[in-house]
Amino acid sequence: MARVSMTVNGKARTGNVDPRVLLVHFLREQLRLTGTHIGCDTTQCGACTVLVDGRSAKSCTLFAVQADGSTITTIEGLATNGELHPLQQGFWEEHGLQCGYCTPGMIMAAVTLLKDNPKPSEREIREGISGNFCRCTGYQHIVNAIQYAARKG
Amino acid sequence: MATTPVLPKLVGARTKRREDPRLIRGRGTYVDDIALVGMQHIAFKRSDVAHGRIRSIDTSAAKAIEGVEAVFTGAEIAEFLAPMPIGTPFPSPDHRAVAVDTVRYGGEPVAVVVAVDRYVARDAADAIVVSYDTLPAVMDLELAMTGKPTVIHPAFPNNLAIALVPSGTGVSPTGAVDDSAVDAAFASAEVVISQRMVNQRLAPSAMEGRGVVAHFEPGKETMTIWSSTQNPHILRSFIAAMTGLGQDQVRAIAPEVGGGFGAKINIYGEEYVAAAVSKRLGIPVKWVEDRSEAFVATTHGRDILGYVDIAARRDGTVLGLKMRLIADIGAYNMLLTAAIPTLTMLMANGTYNIPAIRTTLTEVFTNKTPTDAYRGAGRPEATYFVERAMDMLARELKMDPAELRRKNFIQPNQFPFATQMGAVYDSGDYEKALDLALKNAKWDQLKAERDAARAQGRLVGLGLAMYVEVCGLGPSSSLPTGGWEHSQVTIERDGRISATTGASPHGQGNETTFAQMLADQFGVPMESITILHGDTGVVKQGIGTFGSRSQAVGGTALHLAGAKVKTKMAKFAAALLEAHEDDLVFENGLISVKGSSAAGKSFASVAAFAYVPVPLPEGLEPGLSDEAFFEPANNTYPFGCHIAMLEIDRQTGEPTLLKLVAVDDAGVLINPMIVEGQIHGGLAQGIGQAMIEEVVYSEDGQLMTGSFMDYAIPRAIDFPRFELDATVTPTPVNPFGAKGVGEAGTLGSTPSIVNAAVDALSEFGVKHIDMMLRPEKLWRLIQGGRS
Numbered sequence: 001m002a003r004v005s006m007t008v009n010g011k012a013r014t015g016n017v018d019p020r021v022l023l024v025h026f027l028r029e030q031l032r033l034t035g036t037h038i039g040c041d042t043t044q045c046g047a048c049t050v051l052v053d054g055r056s057a058k059s060c061t062l063f064a065v066q067a068d069g070s071t072i073t074t075i076e077g078l079a080t081n082g083e084l085h086p087l088q089q090g091f092w093e094e095h096g097l098q099c100g101y102c103t104p105g106m107i108m109a110a111v112t113l114l115k116d117n118p119k120p121s122e123r124e125i126r127e128g129i130s131g132n133f134c135r136c137t138g139y140q141h142i143v144n145a146i147q148y149a150a151r152k153g
Numbered sequence: 154m155a156t157t158p159v160l161p162k163l164v165g166a167r168t169k170r171r172e173d174p175r176l177i178r179g180r181g182t183y184v185d186d187i188a189l190v191g192m193q194h195i196a197f198k199r200s201d202v203a204h205g206r207i208r209s210i211d212t213s214a215a216k217a218i219e220g221v222e223a224v225f226t227g228a229e230i231a232e233f234l235a236p237m238p239i240g241t242p243f244p245s246p247d248h249r250a251v252a253v254d255t256v257r258y259g260g261e262p263v264a265v266v267v268a269v270d271r272y273v274a275r276d277a278a279d280a281i282v283v284s285y286d287t288l289p290a291v292m293d294l295e296l297a298m299t300g301k302p303t304v305i306h307p308a309f310p311n312n313l314a315i316a317l318v319p320s321g322t323g324v325s326p327t328g329a330v331d332d333s334a335v336d337a338a339f340a341s342a343e344v345v346i347s348q349r350m351v352n353q354r355l356a357p358s359a360m361e362g363r364g365v366v367a368h369f370e371p372g373k374e375t376m377t378i379w380s381s382t383q384n385p386h387i388l389r390s391f392i393a394a395m396t397g398l399g400q401d402q403v404r405a406i407a408p409e410v411g412g413g414f415g416a417k418i419n420i421y422g423e424e425y426v427a428a429a430v431s432k433r434l435g436i437p438v439k440w441v442e443d444r445s446e447a448f449v450a451t452t453h454g455r456d457i458l459g460y461v462d463i464a465a466r467r468d469g470t471v472l473g474l475k476m477r478l479i480a481d482i483g484a485y486n487m488l489l490t491a492a493i494p495t496l497t498m499l500m501a502n503g504t505y506n507i508p509a510i511r512t513t514l515t516e517v518f519t520n521k522t523p524t525d526a527y528r529g530a531g532r533p534e535a536t537y538f539v540e541r542a543m544d545m546l547a548r549e550l551k552m553d554p555a556e557l558r559r560k561n562f563i564q565p566n567q568f569p570f571a572t573q574m575g576a577v578y579d580s581g582d583y584e585k586a587l588d589l590a591l592k593n594a595k596w597d598q599l600k601a602e603r604d605a606a607r608a609q610g611r612l613v614g615l616g617l618a619m620y621v622e623v624c625g626l627g628p629s630s631s632l633p634t635g636g637w638e639h640s641q642v643t644i645e646r647d648g649r650i651s652a653t654t655g656a657s658p659h660g661q662g663n664e665t666t667f668a669q670m671l672a673d674q675f676g677v678p679m680e681s682i683t684i685l686h687g688d689t690g691v692v693k694q695g696i697g698t699f700g701s702r703s704q705a706v707g708g709t710a711l712h713l714a715g716a717k718v719k720t721k722m723a724k725f726a727a728a729l730l731e732a733h734e735d736d737l738v739f740e741n742g743l744i745s746v747k748g749s750s751a752a753g754k755s756f757a758s759v760a761a762f763a764y765v766p767v768p769l770p771e772g773l774e775p776g777l778s779d780e781a782f783f784e785p786a787n788n789t790y791p792f793g794c795h796i797a798m799l800e801i802d803r804q805t806g807e808p809t810l811l812k813l814v815a816v817d818d819a820g821v822l823i824n825p826m827i828v829e830g831q832i833h834g835g836l837a838q839g840i841g842q843a844m845i846e847e848v849v850y851s852e853d854g855q856l857m858t859g860s861f862m863d864y865a866i867p868r869a870i871d872f873p874r875f876e877l878d879a880t881v882t883p884t885p886v887n888p889f890g891a892k893g894v895g896e897a898g899t900l901g902s903t904p905s906i907v908n909a910a911v912d913a914l915s916e917f918g919v920k921h922i923d924m925m926l927r928p929e930k931l932w933r934l935i936q937g938g939r940s
Contacts, residue, residue: 018272025271034186035179037411039360040444044861047360075179088177092169095826098834099660100176101183101361101411126869133861135360135412136660138833138898139869 004068008033009077017064024048026064027074035075035104039133046132049105050074056112058131075104078111086149087111096145098136106132110146119150160678160741163669164889167826168679170665181409184364184381185441192366193222195427195440196274198264198281199449200256203292203520203854204305205285207254210264215277220269223434224277227251227263234429235395237422240387240633243315243491246306246518250422256285257305257484258520259854260449265426267438290520290854294458294481297517305484305518314482315491315516320498322509322573338473338509342464346545351923352534354456354481354848355841356864357527359659361411362442363451365424367431374398376432377690379406380424383413384697385657387634389689391420392428407687410659414838415526416451417659418699419488423450448859453848454527456481457494457534463542469552469560473509476501476538480516483523489530490523491516496531496623502572503539504583504619504792505561510573520854526699528838529899532622540618540904544911545920554617554908555591559584569787576623578790579884579892583619586816586880590617590794593878594814599798607916612801612935613811614913617794620900624893625705625789625886637784638702639694640711642671642718644777646764648757650675650682652714655695656707657687661831661895663703666823667711670889674715676740677756693780701893704823705789709887713781722777725763728770729754789884789892793817795836795901799909806932808844808910810873815901818880820892828894829877835898836875841867842899843906847925 005014008031015030027033027050038060039047048060051073078085087107090096097103106129113120113128120128125146126139134142175181212224230251237248251262264281268274289302291312296302300311323331339345359381366379376398382388382405389405396403410417423440431438442450460477480494498512543561547554562583563570570578590596599615606613629636639655650671656663664684672679685691698707719739726744727734736747745753763777798812815832822828845865849857858864883890903924910926911919919934 020272028186029188032188033179034182037183037361038185039362040861042444042860042862045360045444045866075177079178084177091177092173095170095830097170097173097176098662098830099359099361099410099412100172100181101359101409103176104179107177122874126872130868130870133360133866133868135358135414135838135866136834137830138835138837138875139872140833140875141830143869143874 002065004064006067006069007071009073019063019065021064022060023062023064023067024059027059033074033076037101037104039102044133046109047102047105049108049132051108051111056109075107078107086152087146089152090145090148094141094144094148096137096142102132102134106134106142110149113146114150114153118153158741160676162673163679164673164823166669166824168665168669168824170662171668172662172664183361183409183411184366184379187366187379187408189366189368189437192437192439193267193269194271194274195430195438196266196268196271196278197262197423198266198278198283200252200259200261200263202256202285202287203259203290204288205256206288207252207256207263208284208286211282212264214280215266218273218277218280220273221277222267222269225265227253230265230426233433234425237425238391238394239486240488241491243486245486246308248485250425258522259856260522262422265430267430267434292519292850292852292854294479294517294519297519298479298515305520309518312518313515314486314518315514318514319511320574321501321511332511335473335475335509335511339464342472343467344546344549345462345464346542346549347462348542348545348921350459350461350538350541350921352455352457352459352537353924355454355527355846356448356848356858357414357416357451357454358447358866359412359414359416362444362447363417363421363423364441365427366437366439367427368437369432369435371435375402375404376428377404377406378424378428379408381410381417382407383410383417383657383659383699385687385689386655386695387697388420388424392424395425396428396432404690407657413659414528415454415530415699418697419452419525445860448864449522449856452487452525453483453522454524455534456524457497459538461538461542463546465546467550469550469557471505471507471561474501474507476512478512478514480514481519481521482516483519483521485523487523487525490525493524493526493531497535499574499576500532500535500621500623501539501574503536504563504621506563507573521850528835529622529896532896533839533899533903536618536620536900537904541907541921544908555587555596558619559587577787578621579787579886580882581621581790581792582880582882583792586792586794586818587619589878589880590796590814590816593816593876594796610803612803612913614799614909614911616797616799616905616908616912618901618904618908619792619794621790621792622896622900623788624701624791624896625785626700626702627788628785634696637782638696638706638710639780639782640707640714641693641778641780642711642714644718644722644760644763646761648681648760650677651685652682652711653685653692654707654711655692656698656703657695658698658703661698661703662824662827663707666704666827667708669823670708670712671715674712674719675756677742701895704891705887705893706783706785708823708889708891710781710783712888713783714779717779717781718777721773721779722759722763724770724773725766726754726759729759729762785886787886789820789886791817791819791892791894791897793897793901795905797905797909799906799913801910801913801931803935806928806935808926808928808931810840810844810906812873813902814876815898816878816880817894817897818882819894819897820884821881821890822879823891831894832877832898833875835896836902837867837872839899839902840872840906843903843924844926845871
């Protein structure tokens with residue numbers, strides 16, 4: 001067992017983990033932050049995307065021990081003082097989700113996309129979220145949601 | 154005097170979804186988010202051969218791992234779990250949730266581990282050693298039909314699950330076949346087109362895999378089962394039967410469900426095993442599917458081979474159609490497996506008045522994952538075969554593909570239209586949808602653009618397809634589960650409304666659309682309404698969500714239950730207002746007398762009175778709650794027209810979808826925003842099938858597309874912006890006139906894209922291309938054309 005410490009959604013958290021435990025399992029099962037989802041075994045789908053030290057990362061491809069000392073933001077920590085992040089608002093306004101399973105990862109990936117490129121073109125948005133799969137929406141309303149956030153952001 | 158705020162009418166409005174606030178905050182609860190005290194985790198040891206006899210299973214190393222609670226081989230599971238049931242009346246071979254002596258597809262479970270956490274469970278499953286006497290893998294569909302290389306189930310000679318079922322013109326209800334009309338149609342034809350077409354195997358791939366938590370409580374003798382399912386009530390029935398409990402002793406819960414697309418209708422072996430093991434051990438257990446498991450263990454879709462012949466006159470009049478369908482159903486029958494390809498037969502008319510049709514269906518066992526419903530379920534296959542054949546005919550006759558279709562449409566004054574296949578199309582105006590699509594796409598301008606591009610040496614093609622599908626399933630005569638839906642509407646004592654629906658959603662937004670309907674019905678704000686679903690402990694009865702039935706059947710049940718309650722509430726209000734119940738209006742949170750300037754009673758005050766009715770109006774019971782079962786008299790038949798423009802790179806063969814214009818007629822729409830989302834999603838899956846998705850096996854039965862690294866789920870970058878529009882032809886089958894829209898996008902998109910690809914490669918004499926449009930395949934056609 002290894003002891004890990006990290007700041008998650010602004011709170012200092014520690015835990016004892018088997019070194020092989022994935023960050024996503026640590027977040028979901030030890031910290032009970034179940035908003036971060038798992039959609040594949042191979043780092044393709046992006047459902048598990050969180051922010052590690054401010055950058056989006058797929059938490060199924062990091063061991064919890066690799067995140068020791070990091071600052072993590074999950075979907076549960078994105079709204080500030082109860083106010084939705086512009087991306088969360090955009091997904092709601094523009095019907096950017098149906099089943100909602102890919103949504104947390106999609107939103108967290110888009111956070112980094114807009115941070116790097118605050119006024120992306122549609123093409124840049126589509127490329128920017130191509131590491132995140134959605135099987136419900138056909139992506140058009142997700143693109144609209146990210147454009148909404150870019151206008152508000 | 155304060156004025157009462159006027160509530161807007163919500164039916165027909167683009168109302169934002171009420172599901173979203175929890176989901177965008179990460180506060181939804183999916184199966185894997187559920188944790189119970191004392192819960193153990195299940196992992197399955199799965200076969201790594203496609204076909205073989207189990208010689209031995211050594212579980213000793215697995216049992217020795219710390220944290221392992223129990224290990225069961227298939228034979229041990231069979232001691233307390235009966236063979237898998239199916240939901241169709243067709244003959245079916247013995248199928249165990251965990252294989253006992255023979256495995257028949259790669260990924261079939263052979264042993265079960267129960268352990269303290271998912272890591273230990275997986276370690277233990279990996280520590281089980283199974284040895285097999287390998288048998289020849291039956292992988293080629295048409296070879297399989299001759300019994301080669303071997304027979305999978307001895308009771309099914311030549312691997313024929315269903316030897317041959319005829320349908321269409323001249324087939325009597327007893328199955329007697331008179332081919333004379335079909336033969337005469339083909340004999341008198343001036344043109345006959347014949348083509349073998351493959352509608353390939355797909356992996357449904359909901360982003361949330363399957364998962365189940367089963368909790369048998371020995372003290373109470375009750376089972377609670379959470380599952381990522383589209384139909385908790387059907388799950389409850391089957392779990393009860395398989396665990397020896399009554400339906401009153403089983404509570405099935407579909408929590409947040411992360412997509413289904415038909416693959417979560419089936420009740421799976423893993424669900425039976427979880428329930429049976431929980432009962433056996435007296436502890437709660439959880440199983441969550443990995444993605445690599447999903448590719449082998451969740452049912453696949455499509456995989457129908459069609460031999461299609463179409464007969465016509467030179468002026469484009471279609472005289473006859475023959476469709477010989479051969480379905481590769483994989484190793485076993487699952488819940489609805491056998492019935493899915495029958496829907497392909499049912500829809501062989503498409504949108505056309507074809508005088509003579511003969512279809513036949515053969516279903517074949519192979520050593521592959523079983524097939525079952527996948528978005529569209531039999532209808533996209535029919536649409537693809539018919540619309541490809543029509544397109545080939547148009548090309549042969551050098552007719553505009555739109556004009557050929559126009560010439561053969563069933564006309565608006567012919568509805569209800571009884572087809573050759575036994576369907577009764579409820580309503581339709583196909584030419585209107587075609588014309589709107591041609592207008593929106595600027596068809597003539599597109600043709601000019603295509604020709605200009607070709608003049609520059611580019612390979613650009615246009616494709617058009619019509620579709621009609623069968624939705625709103627369906628009368629109980631067509632569904633072994635029953636074809637009705639149920640709802641209970643309750644006006645609570647504080648004037649809020651709770652309503653249950655058996656249409657258990659997984660992304661469709663029923664909490665929003667159903668609240669829109671009730672808000673209008675009762676003249677109250679949507680915020681005062683809660684829609685309850687997905688829990689048989691709360692929702693007394695139901696069937697589930699599939700076949701684009703939520704609105705057409707579930708929405709109608711909700712409306713009818715609401716109407717019953719409203720009638721009773723009007724009686725209470727009439728007593729308070731000293732008015733006649735028929736003179737009351739419900740609007741803006743008030744119940745008042747029509748045309749009267751007197752203040753009405755607030756909705757909440759009438760509700761309160763109904764629960765403390767002093768004095769009790771004569772002839773009334775206290776309370777405001779009632780239910781309705783809605784049994785539709787017919788299915789609904791939505792339709793539309795899709796147009797695609799596609800370019801193929803001459804050097805690499807890579808296809809790019811440039812444009813997709815869709816006109817869909819789903820009848821009357823409750824929430825056009827949600828409808829658009831449904832169509833977008835359907836288009837994405839149809840385009841995926843046409844262009845990049847295909848389940849591929851090696852000759853010895855290994856799945857070659859067993860992860861998202863090998864099986865291509867469309868990404869955002871794969872699509873242009875879809876251009877949607879709608880015509881509205883109400884159905885007479887339900888009071889709202891709504892037809893259903895969940896699957897529509899998968900129907901027209903697939904043939905329109907392949908039609909466009911064939912058009913793009915027409916200079917090479919290409920007449921047909923089987924899906925998917927792999928660049929290498931297109932490149933070879935380009936090279937072949939040159940040589």
